[in-house]
Amino acid sequence: LIKAAKKFEWVYVPSLYEFEYDSEKTKGIKALIPNLRLQFKNAVVRDFENTPVPLRPVVPFTQAVHERISVEIMRGxxxxxxxxxxxxxxxxxxxxxxxxxTEIAKACYYSTGFDTISLLSLSTADYPELEELTAKLNEYFRDKHVGLSMPSLRVDRQLKLLPGLVTSVRKGGLTIAVEAASERLREIINKPLKDEDLFAAVEAAYRAGWQRLKLYFIVGLAGETEEDIKSVVELSFQLAKLRKQIDGKTGQINVTISWLVPKPHTPFGWLA
Ligand code: SF4
Incomplete structure (x- = not known):
């Protein structure tokens, strides 16, 4: 560990350092042995395109929670x-x-036999060639009854195109990270999503056959009012009712509300 800590700028070994505190703030950091760096950098995979990927993942005998092929399409x-x-x-x-x-998805499909391909990233809706990618995968996998799925999606104009592109065989819930129920609060958290884009996306999802939506919200955000919290209920209700105009039924909405946990290195980190 000492050798690694000296060699790589991204290796930090806590036991080799001592911290000095002033009340709750850090006043200084001291290395306990000579020639150790006091500043670190992230370990970053530069050649993401060619970095090795497991093409023959283990297929368990028992049913696993995530029984699907996962391909990381974007990092960051x-x-x-x-x-x-x-x-x-x-x-x-x-x-x-x-x-x-596409190459990774095909290789994993032939080695596992899974019927769903999940396109993973922090924000899959932001992958620039998403339309081209989903069209290509659908073309190859459709007659093999393999569907596509995506994790939680950031909502923007592009989202209303997605339901038509994503063809999960099980058509489970479409997960949308709305975060805040009012446009005003979304501006504050720098997620400037218009209500009309959100409604257009959800309508497109219902039309494409989704019956259930999972919505993620955060409470405890800076600038939040009582009204913003009440709007979570109102917005969810409106989105459920939206399905009525398509097939006369009410949409199933699954709402997850989390407390904001201020994280270091973010603008909201200072709220802690
Ligand atoms: S919360 Fe916002 S910044 Fe973070 S991964 Fe999702 S879309 Fe990106």
Whole structure:
């Protein structure tokens, strides 16, 4: 560990340092042995395109929670939500090419037989060639009954295109990270999403066959009022009712509300 700590600028070994505190603030840091650095850098995979990927993942005998092929399509996030540590600490944004992702998906499909391919990243909706990628994967996998799924999505104009592109076989819930129920509060957290874009996206999801939506919200944000919290209920209700105009039924909405945990290295870190 000592050798690694001396050699790599991204290795930090806590037991080799001593901290000095002034009340709750850090006053200084001291290395306990000579020639140790006091400043560190992130370990960053530069050549994300060609970095090795497990192409023959283990397929368990029992049913696993995530029974699917997972392909990481992008690392880092172009968004700058003020509460999000990943946005500030996982730079620069790197992405794999459409060809490479397709190649990985095919290899994993033939070695596992899974029927779903999950396109992973911090914000899959921000992958620039998403339309091209999903079209290419759908073209190859559709007649093999393999569907595509995506993790939680950032909502922007592009989102309303997604339901038509994502063809999860099980058509489970479409997960959307709304974060705050009012446009005003979303401006404050630097997630400037218009209500009309959100409604257009959800309507497109219902039309494409989704019946259930998972919405993520955060409470305890800077600038939040009582009204903003009540709006979570109202907005969820409106989004459930939106389905009525499509097939006369009410949409199922699953709401997850989390407390803001201010994270270091983010603008909201200072709220702690
Ligand atoms: S879109 Fe998601 S990952 Fe990107 S900055 Fe916002 S919260 Fe973070």
């Amino acid at each position: 996030c172009p968004g700058r939500c003020y509460f999000c540590q990943a946005s500030f600490c996982r730079r620069p944004v790197r992405r794999r090419s459409v060809e490479k992702i």
